Amino acid sequence: MKVLKKKFYNRSPLQVAPDLLGKILVRKLNGEIISGRIVEVEAYLGSSDQAAHSFKGLTKRNASLFKDAGHAYVHTIHTQNCLDVVVEGSNIPHSVLIRALEPLEGIELMKQFRNKEKLTDLASGPGKLCQALNITKDFDGLNITKIDSELFIMDSGFEIEKSSIVTAKRIGISKAAEFDYRYYIKNSKYISRN
DNA sequence: AGGAAGATCTACT
DNA sequence: GTAGATCTTCCTA
Numbered sequence: 001m002k003v004l005k006k007k008f009y010n011r012s013p014l015q016v017a018p019d020l021l022g023k024i025l026v027r028k029l030n031g032e033i034i035s036g037r038i039v040e041v042e043a044y045l046g047s048s049d050q051a052a053h054s055f056k057g058l059t060k061r062n063a064s065l066f067k068d069a070g071h072a073y074v075h076t077i078h079t080q081n082c083l084d085v086v087v088e089g090s091n092i093p094h095s096v097l098i099r100a101l102e103p104l105e106g107i108e109l110m111k112q113f114r115n116k117e118k119l120t121d122l123a124s125g126p127g128k129l130c131q132a133l134n135i136t137k138d139f140d141g142l143n144i145t146k147i148d149s150e151l152f153i154m155d156s157g158f159e160i161e162k163s164s165i166v167t168a169k170r171i172g173i174s175k176a177a178e179f180d181y182r183y184y185i186k187n188s189k190y191i192s193r194n
Numbered sequence: 195a196g197g198a199a200g201a202t203c204t205a206c207t
Numbered sequence: 208g209t210a211g212a213t214c215t216t217c218c219t220a
Binding site for chain 1: 200
């Protein structure tokens with residue numbers, strides 16, 4: 001198991017997004033570990049993608065998208081938080097949205113944060129996983145390529161077979177919704193929807 | 195200064 | 208399946 005470095009993130013979101021499936025998202029909180037396997041992601045292509053927050057250029061909200069690859073971008077929507085990973089270099093505001101996790105460690109903590117018991121209710125959606133891992137806007141702009149960070153992604157050493165990766169249209173957006181930029185693991189019970 | 199929209203979630207029917 | 212909750216940011220007057 002090793003932490004994913006900038007080299008991993010410094011590629012096209014269309015390459016990084018499917019590669020993130022099966023990786024382990026790790027949250028450190030007061031010495032406790034909360035982690036989960038990434039089972040669903042979406043790619044956002046910055047300036048050429050009308051659905052991306054960075055489409056209209058740099059604003060206060062999306063400033064973190066213009067950082068180097070391997071930083072977090074946390075934004076609020078309808079009272080919920082969503083977690084992105086910045087991809088492909090500085091001033092190229094591409095990102096990958098982490099949409100769902102399969103809970104692994106710290107499940108009791110997740111249940112507390114979510115006030116839910118069912119494993120499939122803990123992190124099966126972008127807003128839910130931020131609650132389960134207690135990710136707040138304080139994480140916006142955080143470097144997630146260091147093992148001493150409070151948030152990072154590890155390589156499980158386990159490759160997802162290409163035949164288990166499903167490509168589909170993105171969810172919950174009104175513009176440029178026709179692109180097949182959503183990726184999830186086939187047959188996972190922990191994705192947000194089918 | 196005010197209004198509208200947004201990469202959602204939950205509860206209830 | 209549908210409605211309501213309820214916060215931040217941006218656009219317009």
